[in-house]
Amino acid sequence: MKIGILTSGGDCPGLNAVIRGAVLKGIKTDNLEFVGFRDGWRGVVDGDIIDLPRHAVRGISKQGGTILGTSRTNPFDGNGGPDAIKANLDRLGIDAMIAIGGEGTLAAAKRLTDAGLKIVGVPKTVDNDLDATDYTFGFDTAVQIATEAIDRLRTTGESHSRCMVAEVMGRHVGWIALHAGMASGAHAILIPEQQTSIEQICEWVTDARDRGRAPLVVVAEGFVPSHLEQAHSERGLDTFGRPRLGGIADQLAPEIEARTGIETRATILGHIQRGGVPSAFDRVLATRLGMAAVDSVIDGLWGTMVSLHGTEIAHVGFEAALGNLKRVPQHRYDEAAILFG
Numbered sequence: 001m002k003i004g005i006l007t008s009g010g011d012c013p014g015l016n017a018v019i020r021g022a023v024l025k026g027i028k029t030d031n032l033e034f035v036g037f038r039d040g041w042r043g044v045v046d047g048d049i050i051d052l053p054r055h056a057v058r059g060i061s062k063q064g065g066t067i068l069g070t071s072r073t074n075p076f077d078g079n080g081g082p083d084a085i086k087a088n089l090d091r092l093g094i095d096a097m098i099a100i101g102g103e104g105t106l107a108a109a110k111r112l113t114d115a116g117l118k119i120v121g122v123p124k125t126v127d128n129d130l131d132a133t134d135y136t137f138g139f140d141t142a143v144q145i146a147t148e149a150i151d152r153l154r155t156t157g158e159s160h161s162r163c164m165v166a167e168v169m170g171r172h173v174g175w176i177a178l179h180a181g182m183a184s185g186a187h188a189i190l191i192p193e194q195q196t197s198i199e200q201i202c203e204w205v206t207d208a209r210d211r212g213r214a215p216l217v218v219v220a221e222g223f224v225p226s227h228l229e230q231a232h233s234e235r236g237l238d239t240f241g242r243p244r245l246g247g248i249a250d251q252l253a254p255e256i257e258a259r260t261g262i263e264t265r266a267t268i269l270g271h272i273q274r275g276g277v278p279s280a281f282d283r284v285l286a287t288r289l290g291m292a293a294v295d296s297v298i299d300g301l302w303g304t305m306v307s308l309h310g311t312e313i314a315h316v317g318f319e320a321a322l323g324n325l326k327r328v329p330q331h332r333y334d335e336a337a338i339l340f341g
């Protein structure tokens with residue numbers, strides 16, 4: 001049996017560990033053969049593949065990015081669609097696919113499975129916002145990178161008695177902000193799920209300064225403070241659902257400075273959070289998910305994805321992950337907010 005693997009959407013640390021886990025398990029236990037599609041669905045539509053023998057995955061679980069490349073190509077656009085893809089797979093002798101990706105990838109995989117293709121999924125997002133899985137690989141690494149960066153902002157902030165505003169990833173949800181903010185002892189954490197006024201933010205900042213601290217604000221990129229909501233809705237969102245007004249940290253910093261009189265600087269961490277070496281936790285999770293995806297193929301569980309339930313790997317239908325984002329629940333935010341200011 002020959003299996004094609006693809007990585008699609010934004011990259012994240014741990015993708016290579018999934019590929020290695022799947023290839024090694026499939027070769028060792030079931031004598032399967034593997035190929036990789038280049039650049040996500042683009043490689044599926046164009047029939048652009050590379051062989052994945054055992055030596056191709058040697059030592060890759062500690063490498064960031066994806067050895068297969070990725071893209072945001074929609075497999076239904078252009079020359080795509082189920083019939084064209086099926087013809088490609090037949091020509092290349094590929095029996096089934098493992099699609100590693102986020103909500104868009106899984107939605108496309110579901111449509112293709114409904115049309116008769118044999119696909120299993122592996123959920124992926126640094127934002128940790130996919131439903132039906134407790135954690136996604138990449139998230140732990142992103143939190144670690146963000147925490148380390150915020151720790152650094154704290155020492156320079158303290159030296160200059162400045163307020164530091166750190167913007168982290170999270171266009172729809174605030175998981176990275178919540179965890180990195182808690183880990184670094186932020187005086188305020190701002191997330192898209194939680195309406196927060198500029199007055200409240202400035203109160204936390206001033207409280208921290210009054211206790212002799214250099215205020216530290218961690219904000220998720222998708223957060224919009226109440227007083228800017230109107231402006232943001234008028235300008236609309238970009239294709240990824242992010243505000244069009246530029247980095248939120250860049251907007252907040254001058255506003256905080258003007259209202260509190262505390263010199264304030266903004267730092268946008270950006271793609272640094274998605275690059276580089278995955279944490280040990282992410283490597284283990286990703287490896288287990290890759291191995292379990294091979295079990296799904298062997299068992300013919302088409303239209304399902306592997307997911308983490310507690311500490312165990314489960315198999316759930318694609319539809320379980322689609323439609324609902326996993327948002328930060330109110331009690332998790334309230335718990336963190338007790339320590340703000």
Ligand code: F6P
Pocket residue numbers: 010125126127169170171221240242274
């Ligand atoms: O979905 C993950 C994510 O990192 C978001 O937090 C961020 O808004 C987006 O991807 C960035 O996408 P791109 O790499 O295409 O700019």
